[in-house]
Amino acid sequence: MLRPVRSDRRTQPPRPATPRGMRLPLVAAAVVAAGLTAACGPSTQPVGSAAPTAASPSSEPSAASDSASESATASPSASPTASASASASSTPRTGSSPAKTGSAATGTSAKPSRTSSAARPASVPGPGYDSSADAQKLIDAALRTAKSEGRTVLLDFGANWCGNCKAADKVFAQPQTAAILGASYQMVKIDIGGNSSANSALLRKYSPSGGTYTMPVLVVVSPSGTVRTDTHVTGNPSLTPEGINAFLRQWAS
Numbered sequence: 001m002l003r004p005v006r007s008d009r010r011t012q013p014p015r016p017a018t019p020r021g022m023r024l025p026l027v028a029a030a031v032v033a034a035g036l037t038a039a040c041g042p043s044t045q046p047v048g049s050a051a052p053t054a055a056s057p058s059s060e061p062s063a064a065s066d067s068a069s070e071s072a073t074a075s076p077s078a079s080p081t082a083s084a085s086a087s088a089s090s091t092p093r094t095g096s097s098p099a100k101t102g103s104a105a106t107g108t109s110a111k112p113s114r115t116s117s118a119a120r121p122a123s124v125p126g127p128g129y130d131s132s133a134d135a136q137k138l139i140d141a142a143l144r145t146a147k148s149e150g151r152t153v154l155l156d157f158g159a160n161w162c163g164n165c166k167a168a169d170k171v172f173a174q175p176q177t178a179a180i181l182g183a184s185y186q187m188v189k190i191d192i193g194g195n196s197s198a199n200s201a202l203l204r205k206y207s208p209s210g211g212t213y214t215m216p217v218l219v220v221v222s223p224s225g226t227v228r229t230d231t232h233v234t235g236n237p238s239l240t241p242e243g244i245n246a247f248l249r250q251w252a253s
Helices: 002-011 020-040 059-072 080-090 135-149 163-172 175-184 197-206 241-251
Strands: 152-158 185-191 217-221 227-230
Touching (some): 135 152, 135 197, 152 163, 163 175, 175 185, 175 241, 185 197, 197 217
Antiparallel strands (some): 152 217, 217 227
């Protein structure tokens, strides 16, 4: 009985050995098949649980919009610098601010300018004397104007028949002399050649030394009414442009 068995073993062809080079592809195929079964098979998650999924591209804009909404609704106090920058950039420029005039920009106080009437030279009375004029009113008005405009009052006491007074009138009409008078004086001409007691009283008021008056009598009075000089006491200057101009410049305010 042993022989037949041996004869069977001998006659049975041996199994061909699987080459090692073919084992690896088979193993890889088995792994891939197991992975596909796990991926496509029934879910093992309980009902109602959400399986973790990768973020889809459509969710990214939503997150970005949520972030933008949070930034837009943030409190202004959280970023004052950003708010100030946004306000400055959104405000249109309207051009440079006007130049601070003068003293306000430099911090110094501007000198008060003269009034429009003071900017113009004062009028110079024409030749001769008006015996009918109210001399006191003329003097009062001249004092007020001189005070407001920073000038001095010049009183000219004379007479229409006086030769020296006519010579002085010719000098007063000269352009240079008239410019000095208009810039620095309020001039009042007072007639003392007639019978006006009021005008004679004004002469004694502003030239109280008395005696014989040599015309014209020129009296320089400050805006407060104080006599600064009286030619009845000091003597008249030379009745020439040079003499009268020097006198006017000397006593100008």
